[in-house]
Amino acid sequence: MTARQQRMLIVVLVLAGVGVATTFGLRAFQENLLYYYTPTQVQAGEPPLNRKFRVGGLVVPGTVGNEPGKLEKTFDLTDNGAMVTVHFAGILPDLFREGQGIIAHGKLNDEGVFYAEEVLAKHDENYMPPEVAESLKQIHGEEPSQ
Amino acid sequence: MSISEASLQGRGLSLWRGDRCLFQNLGFELTNSQWLHVSGGNGSGKTTLLRVLAGLTMPESGDIYWDDRRISRSRFDYHRSMIYMGHLEGLKGDMNPEENLRFHYQLRDKKAGERIEIAIERLGLQRCRSLPCRSLSAGQRRRAALARVLVSSATLWILDEPFANLDVKGRELVEELVSEHLEQGGMAILAAHHEMHINGGTRVPLELS
Amino acid sequence: MSISEASLQGRGLSLWRGDRCLFQNLGFELTNSQWLHVSGGNGSGKTTLLRVLAGLTMPESGDIYWDDRRISRSRFDYHRSMIYMGHLEGLKGDMNPEENLRFHYQLRDKKAGERIEIAIERLGLQRCRSLPCRSLSAGQRRRAALARVLVSSATLWILDEPFANLDVKGRELVEELVSEHLEQGGMAILAAHHEMHINGGTRVPLELS
Amino acid sequence: MWTWFHKLSSPPHFYRLSGTMIPWFGWLAAALIIPSLYAGLALAPADYQQGDGFRIIYVHVPSAMLSLFVYMFMATAAAIGMIWRMKLAHAVAVACAPIGASFTFLALATGSIWGKPMWGTWWAWDARLTAELILLFLYLGYMGLRAAIDDTNRADRASAILALVGVVNVPIVHYSVTWWNSLHQASTLLKKGGPSIPPDMAIPLYGMILGFLCFFGAVSLTRVKREVLVREQNSKWVKDMVTSK
Amino acid sequence: MQTPGMLDAGWALLVRDIKLGYRRIGELANPLVFFLVVATLFPLATSPERELLMEIGPGIVWVAALLSSVLALDTLYRSDMDDGTMEQMALSPQPLAWLLLVKTVAHWLVSGLPLVILAPLVAQAFFLPAEAGPTMVASLALGTPTLSLIGSIGAALTAGLRRGGALVAMLVLPLSMPILIFGARATDLAMDGLDVTGPLNLLAAIMFLALSLGPIAAAAAIRVSLD
Amino acid sequence: MQTPGMLDAGWALLVRDIKLGYRRIGELANPLVFFLVVATLFPLATSPERELLMEIGPGIVWVAALLSSVLALDTLYRSDMDDGTMEQMALSPQPLAWLLLVKTVAHWLVSGLPLVILAPLVAQAFFLPAEAGPTMVASLALGTPTLSLIGSIGAALTAGLRRGGALVAMLVLPLSMPILIFGARATDLAMDGLDVTGPLNLLAAIMFLALSLGPIAAAAAIRVSLD
Ligand code: HEM
Ligand SMILES: Nc1ncnc2c1ncn2[C@@H]1O[C@H](COP(=O)(O)OP(=O)(O)OP(=O)(O)O)[C@@H](O)[C@H]1O
Numbered sequence A: 001m002t003a004r005q006q007r008m009l010i011v012v013l014v015l016a017g018v019g020v021a022t023t024f025g026l027r028a029f030q031e032n033l034l035y036y037y038t039p040t041q042v043q044a045g046e047p048p049l050n051r052k053f054r055v056g057g058l059v060v061p062g063t064v065g066n067e068p069g070k071l072e073k074t075f076d077l078t079d080n081g082a083m084v085t086v087h088f089a090g091i092l093p094d095l096f097r098e099g100q101g102i103i104a105h106g107k108l109n110d111e112g113v114f115y116a117e118e119v120l121a122k123h124d125e126n127y128m129p130p131e132v133a134e135s136l137k138q139i140h141g142e143e144p145s146q
Numbered sequence B, C: 001m002s003i004s005e006a007s008l009q010g011r012g013l014s015l016w017r018g019d020r021c022l023f024q025n026l027g028f029e030l031t032n033s034q035w036l037h038v039s040g041g042n043g044s045g046k047t048t049l050l051r052v053l054a055g056l057t058m059p060e061s062g063d064i065y066w067d068d069r070r071i072s073r074s075r076f077d078y079h080r081s082m083i084y085m086g087h088l089e090g091l092k093g094d095m096n097p098e099e100n101l102r103f104h105y106q107l108r109d110k111k112a113g114e115r116i117e118i119a120i121e122r123l124g125l126q127r128c129r130s131l132p133c134r135s136l137s138a139g140q141r142r143r144a145a146l147a148r149v150l151v152s153s154a155t156l157w158i159l160d161e162p163f164a165n166l167d168v169k170g171r172e173l174v175e176e177l178v179s180e181h182l183e184q185g186g187m188a189i190l191a192a193h194h195e196m197h198i199n200g201g202t203r204v205p206l207e208l209s
Numbered sequence D: 001m002w003t004w005f006h007k008l009s010s011p012p013h014f015y016r017l018s019g020t021m022i023p024w025f026g027w028l029a030a031a032l033i034i035p036s037l038y039a040g041l042a043l044a045p046a047d048y049q050q051g052d053g054f055r056i057i058y059v060h061v062p063s064a065m066l067s068l069f070v071y072m073f074m075a076t077a078a079a080i081g082m083i084w085r086m087k088l089a090h091a092v093a094v095a096c097a098p099i100g101a102s103f104t105f106l107a108l109a110t111g112s113i114w115g116k117p118m119w120g121t122w123w124a125w126d127a128r129l130t131a132e133l134i135l136l137f138l139y140l141g142y143m144g145l146r147a148a149i150d151d152t153n154r155a156d157r158a159s160a161i162l163a164l165v166g167v168v169n170v171p172i173v174h175y176s177v178t179w180w181n182s183l184h185q186a187s188t189l190l191k192k193g194g195p196s197i198p199p200d201m202a203i204p205l206y207g208m209i210l211g212f213l214c215f216f217g218a219v220s221l222t223r224v225k226r227e228v229l230v231r232e233q234n235s236k237w238v239k240d241m242v243t244s245k
Numbered sequence E, F: 001m002q003t004p005g006m007l008d009a010g011w012a013l014l015v016r017d018i019k020l021g022y023r024r025i026g027e028l029a030n031p032l033v034f035f036l037v038v039a040t041l042f043p044l045a046t047s048p049e050r051e052l053l054m055e056i057g058p059g060i061v062w063v064a065a066l067l068s069s070v071l072a073l074d075t076l077y078r079s080d081m082d083d084g085t086m087e088q089m090a091l092s093p094q095p096l097a098w099l100l101l102v103k104t105v106a107h108w109l110v111s112g113l114p115l116v117i118l119a120p121l122v123a124q125a126f127f128l129p130a131e132a133g134p135t136m137v138a139s140l141a142l143g144t145p146t147l148s149l150i151g152s153i154g155a156a157l158t159a160g161l162r163r164g165g166a167l168v169a170m171l172v173l174p175l176s177m178p179i180l181i182f183g184a185r186a187t188d189l190a191m192d193g194l195d196v197t198g199p200l201n202l203l204a205a206i207m208f209l210a211l212s213l214g215p216i217a218a219a220a221a222i223r224v225s226l227d
């Protein structure tokens, strides 16, 4: 083998390697690599039974059961498609309110109710002053979309 | 002449270590049947220069040319035709001299197999050929390293203190081997504190201070 | 005579390595102002013998006596009055020669402090006294190891190839140092392939084959 | 262009040039950061959801962005140093590392402080957060490797290789929020279809980002200047400069 | 003179390294024993409840794999560096990156492969369901070579230094974290009977990337260390 | 000539070893970072839930302690062995066992102590209750020196061999098991508010045993390695 052939061979091998890596990488991103499941996926039965996982979605306005004096709360989560009922006993983060995006970590029981052990509020990427949000709401009749 | 035409040139080589300039703007030229005698006291930079010439250390400035091509650009060709023996022997302590030699030639030269036997005999390693290198004496290890040089059909030999640890016979043997190599048209670069009696070839002196 | 009376004897020393007998029933005696010249070709067992004499390696049979006491029984006294320099220098690469010397004398001798300065100068290490030992040249490292020997006020010096890697001046220096040591009543055991010109003291030859 | 490049890479020239540029960067940084900070903390309206809590954005976002920018800058400098064997570029890379590590640490700290009230947790093993933590470890590894090698020349090249290998982490930090359903919000400023933040909130933010950039410019140039001085301490121009003072 | 092809040279090096690795029979067992010991440590250190072990099982296997691979790293180039063999390899007509790749493969065969083979046994000990076994093996088979490849860069960077141990770990562990995450995730998913192609594809992608770029970085690092 | 006392000589060696360990300020951070990184691996590999982490926390701290101590072991005698310093120490008028003990103490100060100090922080990250903190520190303070002492025997036995890394681990880890078990047990008990004197006493007993016999075994092993 000459010096030139050797160099060519190495370049070809490296490029081939990177190419194969990209193929696998692209295929990987079409699959499930999530930090959390959406309510739609939950309804489709994707997450495991009897094991902990995360669900993320928006708190459906009007579903937050607020029994005064009790820590336990129940509410629905949606991704504008399916819905999941979440049950949580504990202190909720400040940002938790109706219409807000949250991530709950826990288990699904047999009746399809999600028993959360931890609730994190997920903030979206939109920032605006309260007045603007208010006027937007009046125009569109809803919160700015997630 | 069994070795083809070749030339080695150093042009404008400089190197500092810390605040010390080991050599500056150093140049030389070497062709077939010539040997470069690098001399100088302890710490004058001989080892460093030899490593630069072998392509292990980068000079601060300047370049080395093998057959008029920079060695940094034609590594393959240069390393094929050059062999280096430094302060470290490059022998695996767990393998015996024969296995060590065989391994090195599996990387360098397909056809070296037959020459291994001859080299072992020539360097007087018959008695310890099947001992693991870690239990060899200092001089025997040096001889095994020299056997590697001998087996290679490299044009250029770069030897750093080839005489270290060798007994009187061993030193004479090295002088003989280098002479033969030069007579066949080879080149050599030697750094040594001892006087050398090399009959074949022309000496090109290079004194570091 | 600044060094007190002492004597070293080897009696009936034998050692095999594998199926090879390096020495058998070897005996010698050494007293003040004498030096033992251990000679022999590569692999004849010089290093091994020196390690036996230093107490690092156990001989297969035989014993070594220091002032008529077995060294295995009087390690403290023997090691206090003996210093050994082998193929390995015993210098930490991360420390400079001065720090290395100082450390060794914190283990050996409280009063050696003043002599360190002198030894560094004598061995020409001024320029590299504050460089980490890993960046010293082979010869400079050897010199630092010799400085350690010089600083010790040991009666017996055991030096394995003290000339290795040294330049011409360095070799002369070592000869001078050993001569001085012998003149002061010291003893030395030297293994070397070179001819040695040691004027002080009496040479006791010991040839291994 | 090429001669300019060469001229810049000569240490004495760079030393003089950076000497004049540092004050510019410094003042510009002050002129951007102080009013922007005031505008961000006092003038900008509160967020409709987060209230005043969102104002930590004015520190978090610039430092987070700079943590990535500085890494890329450092890696580019290291690559230039490797390819063209330019010592000045290595000096730049060295000088950048601690600054980048500080920005990363700041991003992590402000993020955690922000996360506690907003998400309800200081920390989650979310892709964005983990990748940012790895970025911090990479900066630390870079500095640790340098510290372990005493020869500057070797330290330069070894750490440059590490910096280049670590580049793979940068896109992961940046795109983690789009690739995965992360807890961390998606991009506000670089969003498709324009930023989803009104100008009165955004302008101080841009001001802070630019201000941080200038601050980085000033600090890094100061550090490079000192690094160059240490490296060239035996050269003629440094000796001349010292004696002429 | 006839320079051997890359394949011949690589084969010779592979054989030599494996031979050296297994020269003493006892050492064959080392990485394995280490792996087993680390894995055993957890049931001992925490409580040996079935449910807990099941939950942490995949994670522990992966951490043990990662650590035993890091532990063995220090010796990857060190001994060749100390005795001058690396110098000779850098000066041979073979591309250094190729030689280093071969050395890394040999290292993996000695330290990583036994672990992949042994993993199902450990999985058993952690009560992992049988259907997770193949995924665990597959993820380890894809992940441990990557660990070795990344580790080889770290080992090359610190090869010239005296006390590399902790530094190597510090350089290598952050870069290995993604592999750990996805490897453990894959096994986790498999335990629940879910689709694991996502993480496995990603592991494969990282492996090929490391395979093609890692040796080049390592070769550059070795040349620096030799300087 | 006046031979220095054992204390003087020991002090000099201690100072030297610590100085070598921390020659560069940056390296002070190494064991710390390593420990933190290892601790980070677990939440990454298993799931990062509070409850789970609480349960495995003590185990993880101990495993990280053990590993970072084992990882550093290889360098304990190796470098002194390779450059001939060990020869010189064996030939000095000081008892070798004493010098090795001092070296081990220095090793612990560099690699073990930072860990003891840092443990409460990691405990925090794993949500361990505050009352378990002192016990964790106490158990680590008693246990890590023992790990170093046991390790020193292993390091001495393998000092003459080339590739000691994994072999040391293999020798040392099984012997260290009891320490891990009792160390983690103590913290576990403290978390539940129970009496911890039992395991702590046992740890102390093992430590003193290792302290008095370990160095002698190590010295004998080193003399064999030097032969
Ligand atoms: C420890 C926790 C956190 C870490 C490590 C972190 C890290 C980062 C990083 C690295 C970026 C820069 C991304 C880029 O330039 O591509 C970023 C941007 C940002 N982060 Fe965080 N973050 C954390 C917590 C938070 C929290 C709690 C919030 C608010 C709820 C937040 C809001 C933002 C925003 C608004 C941006 C700018 C996005 C853009 O427009 O590009 N971060 N963060
Ligand atoms: N960082 C540094 N600062 C100053 N001088 C340095 C530095 N690093 C190395 N040196 C010096 O560079 C020289 C290297 O010499 P080299 O090993 O090439 O010598 P040599 O001629 O081979 O000597 P010997 O005959 O002893 O083998 C030494 O004198 C050493 O002290």
Ligand SMILES: Nc1ncnc2c1ncn2[C@@H]1O[C@H](COP(=O)(O)OP(=O)(O)OP(=O)(O)O)[C@@H](O)[C@H]1O
Residues within 6 Å of the ligand: B128, B131, B135, B136, B137, B138, B139, B140, B165, B167, C017, C018, C019, C020, C022, C040, C041, C042, C043, C044, C045, C046, C047, C048, C049
């Ligand atoms: N297991 C073994 N079987 C046979 N011979 C052995 C074995 N181990 C060592 N040897 C031999 O023992 C001798 C040791 O020699 P030693 O190192 O003492 O020689 P030396 O005289 O110092 O030589 P040099 O001049 O080369 O330094 C060597 O010849 C070596 O081959």
Ligand SMILES: [Mg+2]
Residues within 6 Å of the ligand: B046, B047, B048, B160, C137, C138, C139
């Ligand atoms: Mg030299």
Ligand SMILES: [Mg+2]
Residues within 6 Å of the ligand: B137, B138, B139, C046, C047, C048, C160
């Ligand atoms: Mg010898």
